[in-house]
Amino acid sequence: MSCSITLKKISYKNENRQLFSNIDLNVGHQEKVAIIGANGVGKSTLLKIIAGLKDSYEGELQLFHNPILSKKEYNKFRSDVGYLPQDVNDYFLCPIVIEDVMFNLRAKGMNKEEAYHKAILILENLGISHLKSRVILELSGGEQKIVALAGILITQPKILLLDEPTNALDFNTEKRIIDILNSIKKSMIIVSHHKSFIEKLAPTVYKLEKSGLEKI
Numbered sequence: 001m002s003c004s005i006t007l008k009k010i011s012y013k014n015e016n017r018q019l020f021s022n023i024d025l026n027v028g029h030q031e032k033v034a035i036i037g038a039n040g041v042g043k044s045t046l047l048k049i050i051a052g053l054k055d056s057y058e059g060e061l062q063l064f065h066n067p068i069l070s071k072k073e074y075n076k077f078r079s080d081v082g083y084l085p086q087d088v089n090d091y092f093l094c095p096i097v098i099e100d101v102m103f104n105l106r107a108k109g110m111n112k113e114e115a116y117h118k119a120i121l122i123l124e125n126l127g128i129s130h131l132k133s134r135v136i137l138e139l140s141g142g143e144q145k146i147v148a149l150a151g152i153l154i155t156q157p158k159i160l161l162l163d164e165p166t167n168a169l170d171f172n173t174e175k176r177i178i179d180i181l182n183s184i185k186k187s188m189i190i191v192s193h194h195k196s197f198i199e200k201l202a203p204t205v206y207k208l209e210k211s212g213l214e215k216i
């Protein structure tokens with residue numbers, strides 16, 4: 001199987017305790033998997049490891065069959081990975097919605113008109129065009145989450161790591177996000193507590209325990 005993400009015997013210890021160990025996982029090309037588990041078991045921490053935001057873990061992370069042994073190596077793949085954090089508060093780089101959604105395209109050198117056009121399209125797709133000129137700090141939690149998602153999807157990463165993407169969304173918005181994520185043919189790891197959301201999106205579900213990931 002062609003894999004986008006491979007974890008081999010990943011273990012992580014924070015200052016106080018061993019969080020988890022023996023995490024093995026293969027996420028195939030365009031495969032969608034969900035990870036569930038109790039509060040505090042380490043789901044967000046595991047996603048941060050895969051997102052290249054933690055380096056004090058044991059075991060091996062591979063992206064597209066390339067062992068990632070250093071930050072420098074991770075950086076070669078960083079633009080292939082779109083990471084939506086559980087808490088998007090500290091995530092935004094610009095004060096206004098449209099500017100933030102355009103930011104990564106502008107950073108890659110795209111001209112302003114083209115980046116603006118693409119940002120408008122993604123806001124329309126996500127049903128949040130009306131938020132275009134709003135101050136991000138003045139948006140609700142759910143609105144911020146979907147703006148953050150727009151900023152990720154616009155760069156068309158090959159892998160999506162989504163940490164509780166629907167935890168603050170109303171029923172209709174959640175439904176729209178399910179349809180959009182279902183229509184995207186990418187490798188995805190989705191962490192969620194929402195059983196119905198997972199059922200509609202991810203055929204493969206794992207439960208994170210201290211001693212490893214169990215397929216359920």
Ligand SMILES: Nc1ncnc2c1ncn2[C@@H]1O[C@H](COP(=O)(O)OP(=O)(O)OP(=O)(O)O)[C@@H](O)[C@H]1O
Pocket residue numbers: 014019037038039040041042043044045046086
């Ligand atoms: N920055 C941090 N400093 C110290 N401990 C942390 C930090 N971030 C997380 N932890 C601890 O690590 C453990 C795992 O946290 P993590 O956020 O990965 O859990 P989770 O499974 O995502 O939980 P939830 O379902 O509540 O989101 C928790 O005990 C948490 O208190």
Ligand SMILES: [Mg+2]
Pocket residue numbers: 043044045086163
């Ligand atoms: Mg979490």
